[in-house]
Amino acid sequence: MCKISKPMRVFFKKTGRAKYISHLDLQRTMQRALKRAKLPVWETEGFNPHVYITFALPLSLGIESVCESFDVKIINEISTDEIHEKLNAVLTDDLLIIKVTEPVYKHTEIKEAMYEIVLEEAEKFRGFLNQNEIIITKKTKKGETEIDIKPLIELKEIKDNKITLILPTGNEFNLNPLQVIKAFNAFVGAELQADIMRTAIFCADGNKFI
Amino acid sequence: MYSDKLDKILPNVQKPARYIGGEINSVHKNKNEINVRFAFCFPEIYEIGMSHLGMKILYSLKNNIENYWCERVFMPLPDMAAEMQKSNIFLYGLESLEPIRDFDFIGFTLQYELTYTNVLAMLDMAGLPLLTKERTNLYPIIIGGGPCACNPEPLADFFDLFVIGEGEEVNIELLQIYEKCKAEGKSKIEFLEKAAQIEGIYVPALYNITYKNDSTIKNITPEKVIKKRIVKDINTAPAPEKFIVPFCEIVHDRVISEILRGCIRGCRFCQAGFIYRPYRERRKEKIMENIKSLCENTGYDEVSLSSLSTGDYREIEELLTDLTKYTDGKNINLSLPSMRIDSFNNEILRKVKSVRKSGLTFAPEAGTQRLRDVINKNITEEDILKGCKIAFEGGYTSVKLYFMLGLPGETDEDIKGIKVLIEKIIDLFYSTLERNKSKPISISVTLSTFVPKPFTPFEFEPQLSRDEIIRRRKYLLSILKNKKVKISWSDYNSSILEAALARGDRRLGQVILKAWRSGCRLDGWEEHFQFQEWEKAFLDCGLDMAFYANRKREYDEIPPWAMIDTLVSREFLIAENKRAHEGKTTPSCRESCAGCGIGGACDV
Numbered sequence: 147m148c149k150i151s152k153p154m155r156v157f158f159k160k161t162g163r164a165k166y167i168s169h170l171d172l173q174r175t176m177q178r179a180l181k182r183a184k185l186p187v188w189e190t191e192g193f194n195p196h197v198y199i200t201f202a203l204p205l206s207l208g209i210e211s212v213c214e215s216f217d218v219k220i221i222n223e224i225s226t227d228e229i230h231e232k233l234n235a236v237l238t239d240d241l242l243i244i245k246v247t248e249p250v251y252k253h254t255e256i257k258e259a260m261y262e263i264v265l266e267e268a269e270k271f272r273g274f275l276n277q278n279e280i281i282i283t284k285k286t287k288k289g290e291t292e293i294d295i296k297p298l299i300e301l302k303e304i305k306d307n308k309i310t311l312i313l314p315t316g317n318e319f320n321l322n323p324l325q326v327i328k329a330f331n332a333f334v335g336a337e338l339q340a341d342i343m344r345t346a347i348f349c350a351d352g353n354k355f356i
Numbered sequence: 357m358y359s360d361k362l363d364k365i366l367p368n369v370q371k372p373a374r375y376i377g378g379e380i381n382s383v384h385k386n387k388n389e390i391n392v393r394f395a396f397c398f399p400e401i402y403e404i405g406m407s408h409l410g411m412k413i414l415y416s417l418k419n420n421i422e423n424y425w426c427e428r429v430f431m432p433l434p435d436m437a438a439e440m441q442k443s444n445i446f447l448y449g450l451e452s453l454e455p456i457r458d459f460d461f462i463g464f465t466l467q468y469e470l471t472y473t474n475v476l477a478m479l480d481m482a483g484l485p486l487l488t489k490e491r492t493n494l495y496p497i498i499i500g501g502g503p504c505a506c507n508p509e510p511l512a513d514f515f516d517l518f519v520i521g522e523g524e525e526v527n528i529e530l531l532q533i534y535e536k537c538k539a540e541g542k543s544k545i546e547f548l549e550k551a552a553q554i555e556g557i558y559v560p561a562l563y564n565i566t567y568k569n570d571s572t573i574k575n576i577t578p579e580k581v582i583k584k585r586i587v588k589d590i591n592t593a594p595a596p597e598k599f600i601v602p603f604c605e606i607v608h609d610r611v612i613s614e615i616l617r618g619c620i621r622g623c624r625f626c627q628a629g630f631i632y633r634p635y636r637e638r639r640k641e642k643i644m645e646n647i648k649s650l651c652e653n654t655g656y657d658e659v660s661l662s663s664l665s666t667g668d669y670r671e672i673e674e675l676l677t678d679l680t681k682y683t684d685g686k687n688i689n690l691s692l693p694s695m696r697i698d699s700f701n702n703e704i705l706r707k708v709k710s711v712r713k714s715g716l717t718f719a720p721e722a723g724t725q726r727l728r729d730v731i732n733k734n735i736t737e738e739d740i741l742k743g744c745k746i747a748f749e750g751g752y753t754s755v756k757l758y759f760m761l762g763l764p765g766e767t768d769e770d771i772k773g774i775k776v777l778i779e780k781i782i783d784l785f786y787s788t789l790e791r792n793k794s795k796p797i798s799i800s801v802t803l804s805t806f807v808p809k810p811f812t813p814f815e816f817e818p819q820l821s822r823d824e825i826i827r828r829r830k831y832l833l834s835i836l837k838n839k840k841v842k843i844s845w846s847d848y849n850s851s852i853l854e855a856a857l858a859r860g861d862r863r864l865g866q867v868i869l870k871a872w873r874s875g876c877r878l879d880g881w882e883e884h885f886q887f888q889e890w891e892k893a894f895l896d897c898g899l900d901m902a903f904y905a906n907r908k909r910e911y912d913e914i915p916p917w918a919m920i921d922t923l924v925s926r927e928f929l930i931a932e933n934k935r936a937h938e939g940k941t942t943p944s945c946r947e948s949c950a951g952c953g954i955g956g957a958c959d960v
Contacts (some may be wrong), residue, residue: 163359166372179380181656237380
């Protein structure tokens with residue numbers, strides 16, 4: 147029988163080639179990594195037992211990140227350092243653990259995320275934001291709706307070709323940076339390729355998600 | 357390195373993870389320290405190719421040598437192919453993301469005749485001339501191997517050489533000779549002449565074929581025969597300790613361990629049963645060691661045993677006992693494909709079931725005892741019903757059955773036999789008292805069309821004409837109307853093409869080229885298969901598909917593959933063909949040696 151049941155939050159980066167792993171595939175990849183690392187993690191019982199993990203936030207295919215995380219239940223005493231070390235021994239350079247902590251916030255407290263977007267003509271982004279409104283069509287469960295995303299975009303900085311933005315994210319409302327770039331491309335009348343990286347996730351109280 | 361260019365196109369394609377490599381356990385080396393670079397090409401999509409055990413074996417074998425680097429390449433789907441062409445990206449290796457046209461070897465595994473246009477498509481996407489005579493540089497050397505290489509003739513124009521038989525040893529010998537030739541600045545021809553000295557290497561350009569007026573083969577020169585290679589000892593032959601763990605889901609996403617090679621049964625239609633002889637088993641301890649290391653290195657939750665007939669493994673119950681002892685505690689599911697119905701018993705069922713229930717599949721192949729004797733299936737109706745009863749008592753409510761239509765000597769009575777047999781299975785289910793009563797029985801029947809293959813006793817047999825195939829299928833469907841039975845079938849046009857290519861000569865090279873030029877590729881996929889283009893290609897080349905597929909071949913005709921020796925004698929195949937026509941069975945190798953010619957190398 148298990149001695150303890152303690153949740154652990156595993157932060158990882160998903161960069162380079164790993165940005166093409168879909169959310170569902172990532173889940174399987176991490177479950178297998180936990181098995182390879184022989185960590186004492188809780189598995190579901192019943193017909194089809196499997197390692198139980200939950201991700202904080204999905205990440206769109208093609209976007210890199212240095213602040214992804216999943217939660218897993220530990221059923222035996224093990225240090226966060228040991229989890230960190232053992233997982234990295236069975237992962238690739240593009241998919242590495244950054245830190246392991248005991249969770250502080252709930253997933254539902256996530257409110258915003260910061261993105262760094264590298265693309266040509268980044269200097270035109272201010273002009274883009276100076277429009278009266280920026281209307282996009284957003285697919286929802288009920289169908290397509292038109293919304294004005296201008297008030298949702300918080301521009302932190304434009305430096306050389308790099309734009310730093312904060313966008314709403316989480317369960318309630320989510321603005322995908324790919325949609326912002328799509329609207330920006332329509333504004334400049336080009337098909338610019340953007341390298342996007344999620345760099346931080348924030349909670350409703352303004353603190354970083356940990 | 358294409359990573360920047362790929363970043364621009366990958367967002368536009370379906371499932372980009374299959375085009376980017378970098379998976380767990382993939383091998384990355386510093387190319388400056390490499391003397392021989394090898395592109396292992398599987399001419400099908402990633403999900404299929406990555407499921408193949410042979411590729412995993414040869415990949416790890418070559419990469420275990422420090423200064424050799426083997427990478428993987430698969431067939432891109434049309435969306436990716438179009439994006440690559442638009443962005444000037446040549447076909448690349450998944451490890452380095454560099455174009456394979458600069459590699460030393462490009463090796464194709466030939467598992468299925470309907471992947472031949474994929475081979476041409478991949479060579480073209482690599483930016484290479486398709487014909488061996490148009491490639492004059494030492495490298496890349498284009499090589500082929502795998503089961504279809506036992507008749508490599510339809511691909512003779514495109515390949516520099518073929519590896520005949522088991523690749524583990526000969527691949528390394530070949531790479532070593534190449535390494536030396538490259539260092540000494542030798543030409544391609546000098547290398548090919550040296551390579552042709554290795555046992556098991558066939559260089560088609562060194563052979564000349566002449567034809568008679570009736571289009572059959574008159575003469576093959578030189579007379580030198582290429583003997584297939586067999587690894588010395590299956591227990592010491594290297595088995596990979598790691599599998600690459602793909603990011604996206606593949607067809608067989610699991611640990612696969614080979615437990616035996618060859619087959620003792622001798623079903624007369626089955627090419628694998630003859631070309632993979634002699635029969636050899638791996639030791640139980642070796643298998644367990646292999647499975648444990650693979651599970652630990654992959655994190656997979658499913659293990660499958662690979663063989664042509666798992667139940668023939670002499671210590672199968674002991675092996676399953678050891679295996680379930682290991683897998684039970686780890687929530688690992690065990691799957692046993694290739695179980696003969698007559699080797700199926702309660703003990704085995706209990707072990708498969710102890711973790712998770714996967715479906716049961718049996719292959720009676722023919723509906724009557726008479727026809728099962730003709731094909732030497734050596735399974736009785738009693739065996740079939742007994743196997744089903746065990747399954748039903750074990751709680752199974754669904755069974756999958758494989759049948760073949762168009763087997764030599766098949767009559768409408770035999771087709772009716774399929775219906776009668778299925779009805780008996782249904783009756784058996786409802787008369788089994790200890791069955792699972794919560795569900796009705798469901799039987800799925802998969803019908804395929806018989807394809808005569810080289811190096812089998814049926815290599816002399818004609819395939820049925822298309823009209824007759826259609827009539828027999830219609831007949832079966834008209835009599836087999838039962839809500840409990842779900843029937844699916846393979847496209848007969850693809851079976852006709854398969855039959856023509858399988859027993860084709862090297863004149864078919866121009867047909868394949870033409871078909872590819874008119875857009876044929878991914879022929880194994882129903883949605884991409886363009887049979888009309890193939891018919892046109894045959895016509896344009898002045899060749900007749902029926903000559904290859906539907907003609908009875910005489911025992912004294914020289915087959916296109918006469919320069920290949922799979923160590924099973926032609927006399928034996930002829931004798932077996934005669935026995936088939938007499939309706940006589942031949943016992944399994946374990947019961948008595950039938951004298952196939954393989955000699956004392958087998959361990960039955």
